[in-house]
Amino acid sequence: MPATTHQSIRQSLLDRIHSGEWALGALIPGEVALAEEYGCARTTVNRALQALADEGLVVRRRRGGTRVSPQTVRTAQLQIPLLREQVEATGCAYGHHITMRKKKTPPASVRTRLRLPTGTKALFLETLHLADDRPFAFETRWVNIQAVPEIIDASMEHVSANEWLVQSVPFSSGDVVFSAANADLHIADALDIAVGDAVFVVDRTTWLDDTFITTMKLHYRPGYQLYSQL
């Protein structure tokens, strides 16, 4: 006897979509009909369909009913784990080196993007992340001292700046940009690779309401892959 939980109904509906019972773009029976078919309350069916809608698998409109999403492209969930976890997941020992740490005035390009007043100083950090003592990723970071004054006194010996911030400061919004670049001399030197080697680059900036918290740029050693399930 099948349980009539919203999860089991979600799965059943999913199966029926995959089986071809409802083609891409086709109309699905209404909530009341499905509730009767499954022998449960409409609320329960609603919840199952809501879940599918959140995942982008169906499209719902009042009066228009529920349709199977006409396109199969979905949004991928990206994990973005801590660097330490990424390294440890490969079975290597994680370590890091702070190669630079100083208060200074950010260049105009950075300052305007972060909406900092002219003349403001920010904390600049360069960190080399290691896997089994070999370079894994090179990080450059700006931190807003006004927003996170505690960071000045934080010891970064055992916990990287990334990890310290993630465990200490909330943020309300942020963005990530992924790209590929040829290593310049500075990067190549830090990662111990050849100039021109293709490196995977991640740019991340976070905000708390309208105050800038931190921005970072990560250069991964060649061979790095970012994996995601659909």
Add this chain to the structure above:
Amino acid sequence: MPATTHQSIRQSLLDRIHSGEWALGALIPGEVALAEEYGCARTTVNRALQALADEGLVVRRRRGGTRVSPQTVRTAQLQIPLLREQVEATGCAYGHHITMRKKKTPPASVRTRLRLPTGTKALFLETLHLADDRPFAFETRWVNIQAVPEIIDASMEHVSANEWLVQSVPFSSGDVVFSAANADLHIADALDIAVGDAVFVVDRTTWLDDTFITTMKLHYRPGYQLYSQL
């Protein structure tokens, strides 16, 4: 007077987290307490907290209560739009060229990964995607003819293989891998760039239950960025 909708409660709870009322890792009042505070049914509070839990902002455990997630790293939602949409979003006209299309036996490396029986033929496609008639991305793709026989007769003049598949065939699971690579001669030639230039690479494979549907590899022209909100 504030409406007591699950959305407004979600927002209010979010604000209280951002304001520091509840620090990272701190315990949030129980559902009954919050329901009383907001003057609504527990179900409504539950829904708001569920939403925050789905987004990874809070962690909930029976008997243990609800806590603000101790780490601010969240999962990013990646859009993965159609190439045509990516191109048109930049204000350019989209076009594509199929530079190769033939049935052939995939190499062992591909065959085993896709769990195809030895000797099986599959459809191999090479497509050049254009923005304003200039190369934008180069795609190589394998399609399982057994799973998608209709593709043999599909005209690809006006709709790319990518788009045709996305609009015609559902899938139940898939994976995406992002990486960076130096362009080899073949890629450089197709994209009209120099050998060694860093290209952004996307690998995507989709399945319907346990049958392989298609796998593709996309090489983007230098300068391409993948953007995502946190």
Add this chain to the structure above:
DNA sequence: TAGTGGTCTAGACCACTCA
């Protein structure tokens, strides 16, 4: 074992939008 979240129900009203 007690307290928390997880879930289902039955009923109700509302908001949107298609015909």
Add this chain to the structure above:
DNA sequence: GAGTGGTCTAGACCACTAT
């Protein structure tokens, strides 16, 4: 105007787990 999804409520029982 009618039919669909969107949502809230009040109550109930269950499942897990910290103490």
